[in-house]
Amino acid sequence: MNPPRRRWQAVPISSTPEQLADLDPTLEAVAAAVEDVPALLAAANEAGKSAPKPGGGDTARLWELLASVASIDVAAGRILEPHLDAGAILSQAGMADFFTGTxxxxxxxxxxxxxxxxxxxxxxxxxxxxxxxxxxxxxxxxxxxxxxxxxxxxxxxxxxxxxxxxxxxxxxxxxxxxxxxxxxxxxxxxxxxxxxxxxDGWYFQRPGFAWGGMGVAACWLGGAVALGRYFKAALIRGAHSQREPDQVALASLGEVDRILTSTSQYLARAAELVDGGRLGGVDAPAALAAVPPAELRHAEAAKGEPEGGGGQGAGAWSEALRVRGTVAAAVDRVQQLVSQNLGPGPLAFDDRYGKCMADLSLYVRQHHATRDDAELGALTLKGEHAW
Missing domain, CATH: 2.40.110.10 (Butyryl-CoA Dehydrogenase, subunit A, domain 2)
Known part of the structure; x- marks a missing residue:
């Protein structure tokens, strides 16, 4: 007898499928708990006992966990991410023992x-x-x-x-x-x-503030991967019913593949920078923590950086803005491609697909679009870039 088909598939960023197998217990628990908030919180609590901390050498593995959970259910990723972020904040503050419960x-x-x-x-x-x-x-x-x-x-x-x-x-x-x-x-x-x-100001000035922002983007990526997988499966089902995909559908699937692959590779590179200590903090005066984070970053940019940026203490928020903007653009484009090709049918009759579309549309709006690009542009103008 064949084993039952799993309801999940991990999202690789830098690991092989074999290396991702240890995520299976968490993903199984999440798949069984979709829309059950107490059960999802219990799964998050359990995952938090062994999940890697950002900057600890396994950042890509942390983001694979977040992306994989969000690929099963975007809302589950939205529950897990702040729980793990809180654990990271407590650890960075030297209070890891506080991390009990949800x-x-x-x-x-x-x-x-x-x-x-x-x-x-x-x-x-x-x-x-x-x-x-x-x-x-x-x-x-x-x-x-x-x-x-x-x-x-x-x-x-x-x-x-x-x-x-x-x-x-x-x-x-x-x-x-x-x-x-x-x-x-x-x-x-x-x-x-x-x-x-x-x-005062430590929360915003620590490198972990930027790392946490990138962790949210990993969840967004997981939702986009789920849509890409759904699109591919729909084309395969159509082919089995003598509805071979036309050139437009194939071109769209090819673009989805290109987007998801390149975005995953970018996250893998960002994780290496985080773990290698090549992304520092904001290093702003504590009084600046009274203003919104965006204004804080502009104030830091105004101090000036050498052309090309780089160096400990510079670049963490710039890289977070690049990662978040890149993933948000990928999500928007994947949603557009998939919805245009599949039409209204799955939005009207497939609850899982419709839920993923709706959840992801709201979640990704945590990205501030053009305003975040303007913030990145101000930092780029002052030299925080690698090109």
Whole structure:
């Protein structure tokens, strides 16, 4: 008897299929838990016990895990990525022992909301008061890394327990068709005990800030791979039904292959740079952490770099912008090619395909498109490039 067909296939970035076999238990758990948020969080918790940390020598393996999970279900990747990112942040802060249970990262800012860090009742203690927008799955996870404004005018990162009595999670009016199981709403904090992670500005200045941004792009790539595989399978099914693909379909599949292959190879190269210590941090004054990350990077660019960039302490965010922009463009083009060739049928009648399209469309909009390219252009103008 033939073994049952697996519902997953890992996404290689630099590993061979044999080397990817150790991902099978996680991928099996994810495949069995699609749309079940507690089960997906349990799978993320288990994966986090052994997942590589970015910059630790196995960054490509970490991104293969993220891409592979997202190729099964984009929402599952959206759940796993912040959990692993929180673990990496805690490790970089020298607090790896805090990484128990399930975690999120809440670092967004929004009009009308402000979260402030203040001295607590205990000597050296810190409390958070105020509101934080875009807090995904706050009702489900145990802990979070949260950024808050500090008395110095900067922003710091803090570890908190979301079960604290001072935390109030408001159910958002989440009408999205994409990532429907991952509502993102505003969380209110009333004197919530917090543990500082690094000094003011550390969260944004560490190289890991850029590395985490590239990890999100690995999830986007996984969703695009899923669509490419679906497209190929559809053409094979058509051929078996005497509907051989025409030149347009073959050209589209060829372009999808070219895009996915080159994008995967770019991520492999970026992982080598991360692990080789060739991408440093922002090295900006701590006070700059009070401004949004984009403005912080512009301020750093204004200091000037030698032509060609490079060197420890330069280039991490430039490379993150390149990676994220390259993957986002790949996702947009793959979605266009696949949807144009397959037409409305699978969008109307194939739940898995439609879910992947909707989830990926929302997730990839974390990339700021032309604005991120403008930010990269400012850094390029100052010399942060390799050409």
């Amino acid at each position: 975690w999120a990262v809440f670092a967004a800012e929004g009009p009308g909301t402000r979260l402030t860090a203040q001295p607590g009742p205990q000597p050296g203690g810190v409390q958070l008061t105020g509101s934080k927008p875009w807090c995904s799955l706050a009702q489900f996870v145990d802990h979070a890394v949260v950024t808050a404004h500090t008395a110095t005018g900067g922003r710091g990162a803090f570890a908190i327990d979301l079960r604290d009595a001072g935390v109030t999670c408001i159910d958002p009016e989440w009408t999205s068709r994409g990532l429907r199981e991952i509502p993102s709403g505003t969380v209110h904090f009333d004197r919530v005990a917090a543990v500082p992670l690094g000094d």
